[in-house]
Amino acid sequence: MSEKIMLRVPDKAKRLWDEWNIRCAVLISLLFQVVLIFSANSRKRTGGRLMTALIWSVYLLADWIAAFAVGLISSGQSNDCPEKVAVRKELAAFWAPFLLLHLGGPDVITAFSLEDNELWIRHLLGLMIQLLAVAYVFTQSLPNEFWIPTLLMFLAGSYKYAERTCALYKACLGNFKRSLLPKPDAGPNYAKLMEEYSAIEASQVPVNIEIVNEPEKDSAGTTVAPSPNDHMIVVSESEVELSDREIVTKGYEFFNTFKGLVVDHMFSFHERNESRKFFFQRTASDAFKVMEVELNFIYDALFTKMAVVHCKTGYLFRFLCAVLIVLCFQQFVSHHLHTDITLFDKIVTYILLGGAVCLEFVAFFNLVLSDWAIVSTTWIADLTRPCFCKGYRWSNTMSQHSFISFCLKERSKWVDKIADFCGIKETLDEFRYKGSAVFEDDLKEFIFKELKAKAEKAKTTKDAKEIYSSRGDGVLWNYPSHYPHPSISSSISDEVEYDESLMLWHIATELLYSTSSNIDQNGKFCKILSDYMLYLLVMRPMFMSAVAGIAQIRFQDTREEAKKFFQRWESELTPSAAEERHKQACKKLLEVKTTVVKADQKKTVIKPNEVKGDRSKSVLFDACILANDLEQLGESKKWEVMSKVWVELLCYAASHCRPNAHAQQLSKGGELITFVWLLMAHFGLGEQFRIESGHARAKLLVTK
Template structure:
């Protein structure tokens, strides 16, 4: 009983102080660690940020309630008869400092600049935050009112009220602007009725009745084509300057940010973008895409749109000054009546608020937005231009720290730390392999005791998918030559996509374009085509995934082959495992095209596990076991189609993939991997273009995906159905003549 009594007393004494400091700690975690979620897809980092994001608002709200209850208790004790006068004065001072803490919680509810929403769905809750703004400001005001007018700290408290309300309004307004419905409406252009058709036709009819030779001529928009040509001519050459890359990325962000809400664009915008990217090297193109996606991320998940404006700068300066002045006033006030611990906590809150605002200011100053706005600002006098050039050079050094480190150039320890702190996305591809999964998860011999125990525990908690992600998903560094290969393949297709119908046909192709419009066309193409056009996309993906694995593990590298063929072999393996990861572990990425992919995957795994259980697989390493397993699958007689033997109840495609692999093995080594590598790029681009735009945007906050880069590159190359507006003519002119 004494232990419970002591615990209760300790809680009553330290609850307000503890929760106020806990709220400040959560704000520090969010402002420092929130940017890491766009740089890594690791679950524990995302989980830490998610917990801090959820608990931060609760901690601030709960602290306001505790302060209000504490003031109520103080007021009731002071109203009791025979209450000691000195104790009453101490209680009054304590109530004053509690009222001074309440506006800090408004600052915390306003949240840091680095995160306003954890997920896209949070932006739709802006109205709830508006109601929260009203209720929390009212609660904090009531806390302050209970100590007024005898409050010795009323002036700094009012100043903090101003700062807290500003921060809370900023967050609510940022959520409002990032709401996809509002964002879509803000991107819509003014309604264009076009030339007055009725009036022109009236004049046309009257001229015809008068038997005058009349015709209607469309007049092109002035200088549209010349502007595109001038822009392309000026921007030729490599983007060695990172600041220049930011300028181009910002330009295309302003044009194409409507992609995330499925808006359509003009062919002029397509031509301008395509002309720019066709002249870029793959590395420069990737750099521009990474910066452009970073702009999209910050618009949707941070306060950057609200803060990065003259009005935002002014309001933020007022907020910062209010906190600094409050600190100065508190420093000068006589603190004899305050407890030392409360004074220390107050200083911690004040310096913490200033430090967080200063960090936010530095992050904003050294951001892509600042680099873009400085370059786009009008030229002024010599001194201002000199300052701008100096700051841009400083920004250029900072932006160089954000350059991607391609997988083949492994960095030092310092280099790895630099990547984690400054990179723009995760710079890796997740890998998930069906045969490896079946060998490790399905057979007890290869699973191990501890793995079996943990698997059972997670299964009982209905968290098997989470366990599979941890146990069987690996990461592969994203290599420059892989991106170059993807870029070249899409660039070739863009050169053929002058007509909208051709562009749509290319985007809808999921392998047939490679076999029909390529040097790889052979007598066996019709047999391969069956595994593309006659099956669903998810079925085709699993078929080609298993066939790729069977070919990869059962044939040694041809020493006579060139480097390009060897690279293509590796590309097939990487893209194959990456696409299966998306299908199984990221179903939202494939929701528009996946169909019953998970059922096929499960049935295929069940058949594979049953097959492996009957075989005796030997090997010290899993890779050796995997090679044996692939050879055993290929040794199975497949003269009769599996459906003719098994029926169609099971959706397994294990031995259908075996038949496909045997057909591929009939091709010459170079041709085999040439067909398969381009096939996988086409499957990747199909999935990227058919994934919902808001899903691409959602994954930007989880480290990003290669499919999002491919989706944006395809849009810039004009590959897709987004370009439907013809802006080639500004008006019509009625010509009357002989």
């Protein structure tokens, strides 16, 4: 017979656990709430992996430890061995409602990701279970000298938990979309009209039907005044600067109008023209500030409690909740003096009470300084005027990824295998190969002017659709000098997949940028946008999923060919500084001969797939051919053309990305591509608009 081996827990460890488990659990739960309330908002201003991992860990553990502590307390209340209960039942019952308060979480985070909002039903079930558990603990503790403060905190905690569940429900994308739908409208009664017409006609009385059109309605079903210029472009030569308060209020107005973008909502032409009119009259700086505020409101609506709190009912219940917490504090102070609570338990209780009051104060402070309070209350706007637009509401950075640098800084294969096995290869890639560039004002101005110029040409929906679908070819119409170089136009034609175009232009940009001696501002724009777009393609594929094609295969094949090429010339690449080594590698690629002289003495380009076949999807030397052809345009002209092509490639990716990818990234520092997507919508460059005319009212006219 085999003996069963049992692991015996030492009695000392068991006593230590019984004595400290509840105390430690409630204090750790409070600590997690403090960490969340002070750090959660930073995630919209930074996309750093470490900060994201910290917030994610605390977000998950906060709910777990609070529910665990409620379980410990309820288990202790039903324990038949009083000597094992280290905390008095009355005091443990008083601590339990604090955990409901913690389960409600801070205002600044209800969901870590969009998927968390879809789990609102699970949170609703959790709410009911935890309420029953805490109510059970309370009833088991009766008679309880702390029953008044316990009941007060139970009411406050119940509201906080219900408030979070409500926020998750409203932010669920399905519910979010349903909340934007107009009221059902069957329109005029067609059957009744035709019956009346038939009856009059049958009586041989002459009758006609006259159609009278009603005013147009917007996407919310609200009647709008007709304008003779509603379908004409409005271009203003003067750009009016906005005050800080106007930036916030306009951002809120556009949030209310265009928040449906994240759920593929459709908009009227009236809303399109109002938006176009506003943004045509703005400077690039003000336009991006307004969009910052607008995206900040979207972030708050999807990931925080702000949309629930900022209404009359929300303000009322939040005030009552604060009053309940303060009264609870006062009641405990007046009661505990006459009880025999240990000193340490008094300290723990005061920490919980003080923490609850402080967290409520911080929440109130955040509410007062929030954009929501500024747009809803004038006196708060005047009070917080200095804080309106200080700092950014997003990271204001563009991540960078260089293909050539990636190939030259290869990790050892065994490290890659271990990282891949552990599932951290992508994380290590970001730490090693991802750079960062500040989104400077001059680049902001350049992108805004390019989109504004395109919007001026979009006089009709057909024009807008053509511009929206362009991915670089639209630029070349204005530069006929490219015609002798077919690789330029063919690299961005519809016959080439988008990811292939992006890879070609990225490598060509790297080669030219690293080997050029005179680089103007357009050249710098090219390099930043090129590295940013490759970063999105390789490290943020959710933004490219609709246009990526076989991007991963193409990138791997191109990388493999580049590595083999550089290994061949390894002896000639001097072990100098990284920048110099990068330049040498680019020169070696450009030195590869891509043309032959045929019998008629004409130079002919030999395409790589003619030599290698098409099994490998590498575009390395196709990019070299493209770089050589772009070089023929001249130093200044090539950067001008390339910078405009990069803006079109960026716009194409932005407009063809799934909206929920844009929304998801708001909680990870934000992305430039999201601003471009939103700016295109504001300029009317997209398929989100349709004409919503009013009903055609029919009248029966009896003629003589």
